[in-house]
Amino acid sequence: xxxxxxxxxxxxxxxxxxxxxxxxxxxxxxxxxxxxxxxxxxxxxxxxxxxxxxxxx
Amino acid sequence: xxxxxxxxxxxxxxxxxxxxxxxxxxxxxxxxxxxxxxxxxxxxxxxxxxxxxxxxxxxxxxxxxxxxxxxxxxxxxxxxxxxxxxxxxxxxxxxxxxxxxxxxxxxxxxxxxxxxxxxxxxxxxxxxxxxxxxxxxxxxxxxxxxxxxxxxxxxxxxxxxxxxxxxxxxxxxxxxxxxxxxxxxxxxxxxxxxxxxxxxxxxxxxxxxxxxxxxxxxxxxxxxxxxxxxxxxxxxxxxxxxxxxxxxxxxxxxxxxxxxxxxxxxxxxxxxxxxxxxxxxxxxxxxxxxxxxxxxxxxxxxxxxxxxxxxxxxxxxxxxxxxxxxxxxxxxxxxxxxxxxxxxxxxxxxxxxxxxxxxxxxxxxxxxxxxxxxxxxxxxxxxx
Ligand SMILES: [Cu+2]
Numbered sequence: 001x002x003x004x005x006x007x008x009x010x011x012x013x014x015x016x017x018x019x020x021x022x023x024x025x026x027x028x029x030x031x032x033x034x035x036x037x038x039x040x041x042x043x044x045x046x047x048x049x050x051x052x053x054x055x056x057x
Numbered sequence: 058x059x060x061x062x063x064x065x066x067x068x069x070x071x072x073x074x075x076x077x078x079x080x081x082x083x084x085x086x087x088x089x090x091x092x093x094x095x096x097x098x099x100x101x102x103x104x105x106x107x108x109x110x111x112x113x114x115x116x117x118x119x120x121x122x123x124x125x126x127x128x129x130x131x132x133x134x135x136x137x138x139x140x141x142x143x144x145x146x147x148x149x150x151x152x153x154x155x156x157x158x159x160x161x162x163x164x165x166x167x168x169x170x171x172x173x174x175x176x177x178x179x180x181x182x183x184x185x186x187x188x189x190x191x192x193x194x195x196x197x198x199x200x201x202x203x204x205x206x207x208x209x210x211x212x213x214x215x216x217x218x219x220x221x222x223x224x225x226x227x228x229x230x231x232x233x234x235x236x237x238x239x240x241x242x243x244x245x246x247x248x249x250x251x252x253x254x255x256x257x258x259x260x261x262x263x264x265x266x267x268x269x270x271x272x273x274x275x276x277x278x279x280x281x282x283x284x285x286x287x288x289x290x291x292x293x294x295x296x297x298x299x300x301x302x303x304x305x306x307x308x309x310x311x312x313x314x315x316x317x318x319x320x321x322x323x324x325x326x327x328x329x330x331x332x333x334x335x336x337x338x339x340x341x342x343x344x345x346x347x348x349x350x351x352x353x354x355x356x357x358x359x360x361x362x363x364x365x366x367x368x369x370x371x372x373x374x375x376x377x378x379x380x381x382x383x384x385x386x387x388x389x390x391x392x393x394x395x396x397x398x399x400x401x402x403x404x405x406x407x408x409x410x411x412x413x414x415x416x417x418x419x420x421x422x423x424x425x426x427x428x429x430x431x432x433x434x435x436x437x438x439x440x441x
Contacts, residue, residue: 015151055170 004032008040094259097281097306101262103172111165118161176262179274182244186235190247190254190267190289191403193296193353197235200246204319207403208233209349210299214357217299229286232349234303238312239279247273252294258287258302266291279306296353330406330430336418339427343415346408351416354396359420366396370420381417381426385436388413401437406430 007024010016024033095105133139185200191207198205211230215221224230237243247256249267257264261277279285287302307315348357355361359370374380374387388409391399400409410430417424 013152013155015148015155017148018146056174 001032004036005040007033008036011037012040012044096260096262097279097283097285098261098277099280100172100176100277101260103175104262107169107172110168114161114165176275179244179276181242182276183241184238185244185246186237187246187248188256188267190249190251190256190293190300192251192294193289193300195231195235195256195300195302196250199316202316202320204316204323206233206319208235208303210301212299214348214352226286228298229288229301229303231301231303234284234305236305236307236312236315237277237279238309239282239306241309242276242278244274244276247275253291254289254293254300255291256287256302257290258285258304260285260287261304264290279304282306282308299353326405326407330434334407334410334427334429336414336425336427339411339414340418341411342408343411343413344419346404346412347415347419350400350404351412359416359422369416370422372422375416376422376424378424378426384417385413385428385433389433389436389440406433406437409433 003024007016007020010020027033093105093108095102187198187200187205189196189198194210195208196205197208208231210228211232212224212226212228213221216223216227245256245263245265247265247267248271249269251269253269254267255264256267261279263275263277265273265275267273283306285304285306287304289297289300289302291297293300354366355369356366359368361368361370369375372380374384387397389399389401391397400412404412407430410428410433413428414426416422417426417428
């Protein structure tokens with residue numbers, strides 16, 4: 001699980017080492033990555049919403 | 058560059074650029090006319106300092122980035138036997154060059170957001186002014202006073218057409234400026250009567266679109282007395298460049314007496330509607346109104362631009378008794394479906410009477426006919 005989260009965060013940031021990338025692509029199924037990605041996107045959107053709300057209040 | 062020069066000398070052009078660029082940049086900061094003005098309100102000065110801070114951040118980034126590029130090009134050139142490195146990635150460097158811009162952007166966003174919040178805070182204003190864009194003039198209404206008027210371009214046509222030298226405030230001067238008191242929070246409400254215009258006064262740090270059917274808001278608090286000029290900033294038709302803005306900030310006392318004066322003038326005009334006016338008086342006022350409101354389409358000499366805009370000179374409707382009624386109706390109510398506007402809401406009774414009299418007697422239309430303000434009032438009353 002931690003490895004999946006790490007991969008998604010690295011993707012958000014836009015930087016990932018070649019070694020980790022190879023390891024990620026050895027996993028049997030892409031679904032944990034996709035689901036975590038969608039979930040983290042939602043978390044990110046809500047966080048930006050809260051930040052904007054806090055800044056404007 | 059000749060090879061005989063000592064090595065350091067060859068770096069001269071790059072060194073020159075490194076020094077010359079910031080020096081040139083700092084000149085922009087002064088009142089050279091190349092930069093935006095700092096303005097006369099707290100907001101406009103905040104906007105100006107944001108602009109300068111971000112400008113200098115960009116200069117520093119550009120110098121560092123291009124400095125590294127040019128130095129690399131120079132120090133590792135092929136003639137020195139440099140060989141390209143073959144590696145795939147460097148995670149640390151990539152993290153740094155991703156995180157650094159992020160930090161810089163957030164650092165710039167913090168003061169910018171603070172200014173934006175101020176900019177949009179129209180609460181607790183001392184007074185409100187409704188600004189309405191018209192093709193091609195501004196209308197100002199003081200919401201707390203019974204006071205409103207149009208503000209028209211005052212530059213004479215002779216300057217526009219090049220028969221006379223241009224004045225200091227060419228196309229930036231109006232017949233009736235927007236007068237406001239200093240030191241008070243003034244809320245502006247913006248809307249439009251026809252197309253999209255934009256009310257832009259750089260010294261106040263305001264550029265706001267005026268949209269038909271919508272109300273936009275902004276505010277200002279001017280600390281220094283003075284005249285601040287601006288223009289319509291949204292292409293709005295053929296006379297877009299001829300609807301300037303003039304804001305006159307005066308002391309609160311001077312503002313109060315100006316308001317009283319305006320109200321007294323309006324009251325005496327209303328009381329005077331029944332006064333019989335001479336042909337000369339009507340013609341004189343009529344010419345001013347015609348130049349301001351009608352000449353754009355029907356032309357100064359009444360010749361129009363047929364077939365788009367009919368000539369009024371020698372026009373039967375405008376000259377003969379039989380056309381009189383229709384002439385009055387046309388000017389009051391316009392012609393729907395054509396560009397001919399209705400003037401019953403734009404012009405005062407006296408101005409309508411004067412401009413119609415002018416049309417009926419100018420350019421050889423010597424009908425000798427006079428139209429009195431009372432007649433216009435009667436006509437409008439009977440229409441309702
Ligand atoms: Cu306009």
